[in-house]
Amino acid sequence: MERLTVVLAGPDTEYLEMVLRFVRSSEFASALTIRAFSSKDNLATYLNTQSIPHVVLVEPDFLTADVSWTTLDNVILLVSSQYSKESERYPSLFKYQPIHQLLTKAKAMYLDKHEVVVEQALGNGHTKVVSFYSIVGGCGKTTAAINMSRQLSLGGNKVLYLSLETVSSSPAWFGTVPNQELAEILYYITSGNKQAASKLEQYRKTDSESGLHYLEPLTHLKEIEDVSREDVRGLLDIIVSSHSYDYVVIDCDSNFHARTIAALEYAHEVMLLLLDDIQCMYKTKAALTALRSENAELYQALHRKIHMVVNKYTGSMANRPEPDLFDIQGYLPYIPQWKNVTQGQQLSASREFNHQAMFLTSLFSQAK
Known part of the structure; x- marks a missing residue:
């Protein structure tokens, strides 16, 4: 433009x-x-x-x-x-x-x-899309996704954070009030309106401390449940083709909803978080085994880009995933001070966690 x-x-x-x-x-x-x-x-x-x-x-x-x-x-x-x-x-x-x-x-x-249309050139390869995912809720996915996004932004990268969770906690991090702006952007996309890109630029917010860009999440349960695979792909097409970002970080829901699958398929890298917990390990194994059996094509696509990361790591592990599924490639430390926080900003204050979150980006270039 x-x-x-x-x-x-x-x-x-x-x-x-x-x-x-x-x-x-x-x-x-x-x-x-x-x-x-x-x-x-x-x-x-x-x-x-x-x-x-x-x-x-x-x-x-x-x-x-x-x-x-x-x-x-x-x-x-x-x-x-x-x-x-x-x-x-x-x-x-x-x-x-x-x-x-x-x-x-x-x-x-x-x-x-x-009626100026933002130029689109899909597949330019300059924007890396990273999806954070977990089979089980409570694995610290949002904490890891936002902290990595902020650290990438502070490092001079242009980064957009996008939450696709059914109930997102990102407003607590950024101290904002949820609204319906993302719903309007998605409406423009589904109706084929060429101004969806300009609405995206208008409604994106900026984190004052890191310069990270983000979109306020959807707030109505019916709206987020109605978001389709095509909606997510259309939204990501517009974001990537704007040439505005080095990274787009997606905070996925802990399920196999169509919007989640779309985000996993679209991503160049998938950070799969889990805990050293018998229930988490069992459910992760069961879900991935079922996926391999029922949707081999998706499983193989994910296998090439998934990085399994243990969160709340204390230095040793009592439980480990099956080696024939995925190997553990990274660890994020347990931070005792986070047991009692009153503001989302406090979850960005650990230098140890942020250092390890940035270390995970070194996995992006490792071929499988």
């Missing part, structure tokens, strides 16, 4: 400079050319003599500038209150929201209005 030219206009020079500094040091540096004006005269000169910009973010007071506003169909008002009365002529955005969120919404509004 072409680089967008954005004009930002308003009397607050400190705000303008803050936005410019953010753009220069963020991912938007390669996506946007931004021009800022604190003078109505300078704004008028630019808009009346230069090529029409893709987006004009302007505070309402600057609409009095001597500009042929009727020739601009991409004007967005920057309002200082979330309760400002909506303009009949121009859409608006709240000025004091996080800058990343503001620019993402402005870009998405442009894409929607002009």
Whole structure:
């Protein structure tokens, strides 16, 4: 997609400079050319003599500038209150929201209005999709998936975390309130709407500490149960073909639902978590044995990319999986301090766990 030219206009020079500094040091540096004006005269000169910009973010007071506003169909008002009365002529955005969120919404509004389709080139091979899975719940799958995602992001990679669990705990990690944005993205996909990619860009969130991107999970049980194999593949196609990420980390449900199978099939790597527990080992063996018997094609596909990882490892094991199924390839340590946590952020504070989570990425290049 072409680089967008954005004009930002308003009397607050400190705000303008803050936005410019953010753009220069963020991912938007390669996506946007931004021009800022604190003078109505300078704004008028630019808009009346230069090529029409893709987006004009302007505070309402600057609409009095001597500009042929009727020739601009991409004007967005920057309002200082979330309760400002909506303009009949121009859409608006709240000025004091996080800058990343503001620019993402402005870009998405442009894409929607002009029906610009994000280019797709499936199978580009640049994005590695990693699915975290366990046969038995309670194996610490989400803890491992989010910690690896954060560490990859802190290491300079562009990472998206996606939860496909029936009931996801990721909002507790990120301190957010669940919403229906993912449901809207999936609706766009199933209805064949070409703007699904722009909705994805609009609704993704950013973890302020690590820079990790994530989507809020579905919250209604009926909606998540209705997500099909095709829905998941369509969503992942759009994410991968956006060329925006080095890694997509999927937090799968502990079942063989169609959406889970789709995530396992699509992934380049599957991290299968288990515990040194007789019930966990038995159920894992029983499920994989049944899969090998009933769906040999899927079993063989998984066999080539599964990495079996023992979580809550204490230094020795009383139980081991059958060697003819999968070998243990990694270990994540037991962290006693995690027995009593009150915030999801506390589960990212162990240097030992994070070091081992990053070590698991060395398994990705090991051929089977």
